[in-house]
Amino acid sequence: MPEPTPEKPTPDEPAHDPEMLQLAAKVFDLARHGDTDTLAAYVDAGVPVNLTNDKGDSLLMLAAYHGHPDVVRSLLERGADPNRTNDRGQTPLAGAVFKGEEEIVRILVAHGADPAAGAPSAIETATVFDRKDLMELFQGR
Known part of the structure; x- marks a missing residue:
């Protein structure tokens, strides 16, 4: 849930349109819950495909983390x-x-995801969880 918007923005903080914040919250929920068709329609209508929330999580991150392969594929496409x-x-x-x-x-x-990117990287994460199958996949990349 987005934080309340201040009545008057400070010089450091831009004004936020409550309707835009509500729309952003909705599309993040669509990614989390796996609603491929609706999310794709929003992106096709102009919602940025790399939109991020207040923690820097992209729509793709939320879909991947919450286990929605069809959403992941749709966003990548x-x-x-x-x-x-x-x-x-x-x-x-x-x-x-x-x-x-x-x-x-x-x-x-x-x-094109890079297994060595990030901290911890996917390689480091696979190593911690002893996912030899994924390590082989990353090496065959």
Whole structure:
């Protein structure tokens, strides 16, 4: 849920349109919950495919982390950056490895996700969880 908007923006902070904040919250929820068609329609209508929330999580990050391969594929097909890190330096690929989402890992790698990107990287995450199968996938990239 977005934080309340101040009545008067300070010089350091731009004014936020409550309707835009509500729309952003909605599209992030669509990514989290796996509503591929509705999210794709919003992106096709002009919502930035690499939109991020207040933690730097992109739509792709949320879809990957929450296990929605169709959303991940749809966002990538619309130009989502598979290597975009959030504010903590995490990538969608590392998030998918952490959650054990093998299908999403394969989709991300096929669309150019870099297993060495981020901190911890997908390689480091796979090592911690002893995912030799994913390490082989990353090496065969």
